[in-house]
Amino acid sequence: MKGVRFQNLRDAGDPAEQAARYEAQGADEIVILDVAASAAGRATQVETVRAVRAAIRIPLTVGGGVRTVEDARQLLAAGADKISVNTAAVEQPALLGELAQAFGCQCVVLAIDARRIGEAKRWEVLVRGGREAALQDAVAWAREGERLGAGEILLTSWDRDGTRAGHDVELLRAVADAVRVPVIASGGVGTRDHVASAFAAGADAVLAASVFHDGDDTVDGIKADLAVRGIRVRR
Amino acid sequence: MSEVVIVDSGVANLASIAGAFRRLGTTAVITADPVVVRDASRLVLPGVGAFGAGIAALRAKGLDDAIREATVRGTPLLGVCLGMQLLCEASEESPGVTGLGVIEGTCRRLPDTVRIPHLGWNSIRVDRGATFLTRGVAAFANSYALRESPRGWTAAWSTHGVSFIAALERDATLVCQFHPELSGAYGAALLERWLTGRSATTEPAPTDVPGLTRRLIPCPTYKTAG
16 A cells, blocks of 8 residues: 555646635645656746745745756746755755755754554655665655754654554654654545644644545544644644 | 835845735835935835844845935834844854944844744734834744843744743834734734834733744645646
């Protein structure tokens, strides 16, 4: 079930319309990961960002194929508030510092796709949409990314992504303990229990796609449940 | 509603703030021309990034003097995030760099006992006597902040490890450490009050729990043509 998010891409409708609906439900932020972004796709990506920005009044993070400060600048000019980098940061770590220098570290999100190695509490870093193992230690990479200029970590468990089996809470706890910047947990949300467990493990935020897109749950529904559990959310 | 002039120092992301004003039916002019800034009927100073780079960018274009002149003549001013900090006297982020000095005080780094940057939605509580500011929850993205209320301003507060200044108002000037343009209905209503000069209908503040809330972030799924 690896990489379900990336392999099951479907034409899922208008992202601006979805984003506006999520804001109305109480979403705290929107993340758009354009996994198909390339030099040729950049213009399309910029148009999408512009449309989503016009539709929402909450922070917007954009990622997908960002390789240079200039790529980031284009997306910020179109209305992104934060830029997420993944493969490019692994291949040229100095990019994190360059982005932080240009836009501030609060603007720089390091996305890490982590896959568990064997049974031990060890995770490797995958790049190129999960097709390639790049680094041996995801926790060390999170710490290094913070040192280089990342202001937030978007942590995806490759083992859980798309499975709806819950987050890899051991991974989440290991990274949340290793860094001082906020950590967004991604990959595996299927139930309200999963969201609450991610926060209990130290996540500052939880990202989910399919559970909302498929209509299995709503942002306000999950937030109401979190509030009942004593977890503070904006409502 | 009158038009707003947004100062383009080259270090800010202007799309969100310009979009917020357009949504309120106001014309937003983006400029780096000090003459346009000095003569603006309403001025917005946004900003992201580091204090030193922000001041340097303003100086390079002669915008620092233009902004100060506008404040002296009483032009309604909105400062947002780094824009608010640039209006202070200094910041621990860039020691030795002199700010615009419109607001007394030095911005200090938030404490190491909490996650930094301070990202997300935090409760706002407001001192007595505010016109624009109300209690609520607003979106932040900062590592530095003022910690004391400067003389002559009415303050709003948030807590992240320590209490810090979330916003200040004085006459027609409003400065926010948070991003009103990214703070949903709360921020839109605040911007509208600043634009129209209408005061908020305030109620007694309840005992809001201070501090950041946990965030829930949907990720729209779609397929690109690229």
